[in-house]
Amino acid sequence: MDHTKEIVDLSEKYLSRMYRRFYTFVPDYAEGDTVFTIDGEAYIDLYAGVSIVNVGWSDDRVIEAVEKQLQKMFHISSSYYLEHTARLAKKLAELSPGQALTKSFFTNSGSEANETAISIVRRVTKRPYIMSLHRSFHGRTFYAMSALGQSQWKVGLGPFAPVVFAPDPYCYRCPLGHDSCPECGYACVKYMEDVLRCEVGGEAVAALLAEPMLANGGMVVPPLDYFREVKKVLDKYQILFIADEVQSGNGRTGKLWGIEHFGVIPDAITTSKAIANGLPLGVTLYSQELDSSLKPGEHYSTLGGNALSCAAAMVVLDELTSGLIEQARENGKYFKRSLEALMETHEIIGDVRGEGFFLGMELVKDRKTKEPAKDAAAKLLQEVWKRKVLIGLGGLDGNVVRIEPPLVLTRGHIDKAIVVFDEALKTITQ
Numbered sequence: 001m002d003h004t005k006e007i008v009d010l011s012e013k014y015l016s017r018m019y020r021r022f023y024t025f026v027p028d029y030a031e032g033d034t035v036f037t038i039d040g041e042a043y044i045d046l047y048a049g050v051s052i053v054n055v056g057w058s059d060d061r062v063i064e065a066v067e068k069q070l071q072k073m074f075h076i077s078s079s080y081y082l083e084h085t086a087r088l089a090k091k092l093a094e095l096s097p098g099q100a101l102t103k104s105f106f107t108n109s110g111s112e113a114n115e116t117a118i119s120i121v122r123r124v125t126k127r128p129y130i131m132s133l134h135r136s137f138h139g140r141t142f143y144a145m146s147a148l149g150q151s152q153w154k155v156g157l158g159p160f161a162p163v164v165f166a167p168d169p170y171c172y173r174c175p176l177g178h179d180s181c182p183e184c185g186y187a188c189v190k191y192m193e194d195v196l197r198c199e200v201g202g203e204a205v206a207a208l209l210a211e212p213m214l215a216n217g218g219m220v221v222p223p224l225d226y227f228r229e230v231k232k233v234l235d236k237y238q239i240l241f242i243a244d245e246v247q248s249g250n251g252r253t254g255k256l257w258g259i260e261h262f263g264v265i266p267d268a269i270t271t272s273k274a275i276a277n278g279l280p281l282g283v284t285l286y287s288q289e290l291d292s293s294l295k296p297g298e299h300y301s302t303l304g305g306n307a308l309s310c311a312a313a314m315v316v317l318d319e320l321t322s323g324l325i326e327q328a329r330e331n332g333k334y335f336k337r338s339l340e341a342l343m344e345t346h347e348i349i350g351d352v353r354g355e356g357f358f359l360g361m362e363l364v365k366d367r368k369t370k371e372p373a374k375d376a377a378a379k380l381l382q383e384v385w386k387r388k389v390l391i392g393l394g395g396l397d398g399n400v401v402r403i404e405p406p407l408v409l410t411r412g413h414i415d416k417a418i419v420v421f422d423e424a425l426k427t428i429t430q
């Protein structure tokens with residue numbers, strides 16, 4: 001504990017106040033689906049460092065590939081032809097939705113990947129606006145932040161870059177007051193068209209930037225036809241579609257890309273986080289058609305697509321497509337069913353939703369009024385941590401438990417986590 005205290009004290013003294021921590025937890029090393037503290041305590045990891053390690057912590061093959069590259073070269077300028085970026089781009093093209101996105105640009109983070117995609121679509125279309133969804137999250141660089149739909153992350157930073165917002169497909173709390181979809185007639189998509197017609201005109205909007213499933217905004221999973229309906233509106237106004245797969249991609253939802261659940265092929269996808277199992281890599285993957293309007297030198301990133309991250313990403317994609325995604329899909333279903341079973345004894349659980357290992361459990365004070373149980377969720381985070389399980393919280397009110405474990409999470413650990421949730425929920429509702 002002395003060691004922990006030392007690091008906590010140093011952090012409080014020398015690190016920015018902008019870092020937000022929830023408990024005195026100092027991780028030291030991690031393996032598979034377990035994180036160990038500097039005091040040697042083991043925690044079941046249901047958060048994967050905010051979804052950054054999908055093939056598991058300290059994966060042997062990732063380590064081996066990175067170590068091998070480490071001996072050769074970390075990185076050199078993308079002004080040269082680089083074997084690692086060329087090979088990774090080929091693999092991404094082959095694995096892109098419908099094999100339709102065959103061009104890659106590499107950066108270092110999810111924010112930059114979105115920033116890059118936004119620059120591309122604005123350049124190509126010569127249209128000034130981006131459209132995005134309420135409750136979305138796209139990063140903290142200026143345009144990505146301008147396009148995120150949660151004011152809590154933007155307070156004091158406006159005026160923002162040109163963005164218009166459409167209502168989110170959050171059926172549990174339909175922003176337009178409907179009870180069920182498709183009975184609502186996809187009212188939120190109709191409203192999206194109104195946003196275009198009433199605010200800036202469809203011809204002023206370059207692209208919709210949207211997460212196929214909204215993570216930070218509360219683990220929101222749109223109805224299966226949602227993006228097909230959206231695409232009709234986009235096509236009508238010749239608006240492009242960028243799917244932000246920073247969190248929903250890389251096998252997280254039981255398919256390689258979250259958008260693959262919805263039968264729609266976007267014009268670009270962006271990803272980061274787990275693509276290189278936590279090493280810095282941002283990917284903007286887009287169509288040949290968009291690429292043909294771009295010019296050499298129009299975008300650049302000094303460290304983007306570094307050799308170590310690309311080596312890791314090659315292994316990650318190989319492992320994901322060699323059975324791990326199917327395993328995660330099945331184990332995710334099992335986890336979801338176990339969470340649904342908890343609803344029978346815990347009134348505070350208003351909703352359980354998700355696909356694969358992209359799971360949300362929403363806490364409410366009352367199932368009828370759906371008043372968010374914000375304080376209870378904060379307490380649950382602590383109680384679960386005391387029992388050595390790591391989770392996250394999301395949603396505008398912080399009342400949605402986010403479960404995004406490494407995809408290698410075992411059934412044994414799922415069962416243990418469920419026992420912990422049960423005990424913790426009893427404790428906070430006593």
Ligand SMILES: Cc1ncc(COP(=O)(O)O)c(C=O)c1O
Pocket residue numbers: 050108109110111112114137138139140211215216244245246247248272273
């Ligand atoms: C959906 C989504 N997009 C973009 C980002 C930004 O990524 P980064 O923090 O790597 O810039 C995040 C980060 O959480 C995210 O969840």
